[in-house]
Amino acid sequence: MARFILGLVELGVSAAVHLLFGFYVFSTAVAADISQAAAASGCPLLRRPPPAAGLVDVAAAGEEEERQGAAPVVLDGSPPPIVLVHGIFGFGKGRLGGMSYFAGAEKKDDRVLVPDLGSLTSIHDRARELFYYLKGGQVDYGVEHSQVYGHTRFGRIYDTGHYPVWDEQNPVHFVGHSAGAQVVRVLHQMLAEKAFPGHDTSEDWVLSLTSLSGALNGTTRTYYDGMLAEDGRSMKSICLLQLCRLGVIVYDWLDIPWLKNYYNFGFDHFEMSWRKVGFSGLVDLLLGNTGPFSSGDWILPDLTIQGSLKINSTLKTFPNTFYFSYATKRTRKLFGITVPSSVLGVHPMLFLRVLQMCMWRHPQNVPLPYKGYRDEDWEDNDGALNTISMTHPRIPIEHPNRFVIDDSDCNPLQPGIWYYKIIEGDHILFIVNRERAGVQFDLLYDGIFERCRKHAFRKSPPTVPNETSQ
Incomplete structure (x- = not known):
């Protein structure tokens, strides 16, 4: 009983923090949108003050473009664009007003795209959406996949792709944060397998992949949030994810247009709106008889260790693509015990999870998720992912890898x-708030963009945007 009460208290605290x-x-x-609207209307009290001399006002740089909103950015030719792919609960350009998931990093280069993908949809569905976002056309989730998981085959229509010339002669750089890195890997495999009808794709369409705190091998946090360690697909009856499930179902069922335009979980292809299913459909969704949470076609099962192992067993590291991974950690050893490395340095939402x-220990009465699993290997973490999961693909087989201390240690890139x-x-x-990282933010993204522009190329170095001929 005491453990049950303690669990309820932990659930309440965790839910409140999130x-x-x-x-x-x-x-x-x-608030930012209201301020922008007021400034646009000429209210002097709400105008943004000019930046100090020598500083670039990144947030303001794209405000006018965001207010205009409509026309998509369409890139053509060289150099290859850099595509920033958000993680779970993330959002792309056009959602949440003028807010940037990548905290304005996209303004560091003229040829950067920030797609808006489903924030809770499965890795597979997000990979399909990413392809059509770039190439154009109507999102095709696949006949077999759609039938198995009970949703419509087709989704959003991109009349014009954001990079319609995309092919092996015009490849792209991907930067994926969190689950976004695994989305790119799945898309890359689909390209290699020519999985998009009407398109002659290949693995050489991807020039480089940078994984930033990438979910490459799953995370033990999924079990704390409510996934069962027994199979990595089912949820506990009472847990944070059940609360999330209920909230998402009601949000999508209400289907308030302006609200969903502002933020969308990405389940439109499941047709959960009251206009489609009525009140009886809501009951079925809440009871777990239908919908993505019933079929398992959503992001959390893909982020368990078991789910990641299943996905990884189908993915390759390709010989003509450059890979770089940043693994984050907020832990250290104290008298042989792994503990948070900082109190003030960890975001309040993540400290409890760190x-x-x-302290995660795999249940003794449950089969190990993979051969050779050890709890101590998974102790270091950043509050959402285990550090061991972020370095490189490890399970079920370890991919070629090299640890570097300084970015320059890997030049020339292989x-x-x-x-x-x-x-x-x-x-x-x-992400989200660049002030938290301070100078580290600029050092990190400047390093990523420089690597994409100057060190990751197959032929001759591409022309860097804004670089004038001498």
């Missing part, structure tokens, strides 16, 4: 090898 953070992000976006993940670096930081240090 709700407060979600409300903070949402209200910040709304501590819990340090394709087909996962270069990885471990940096101090929690899971959201380099």
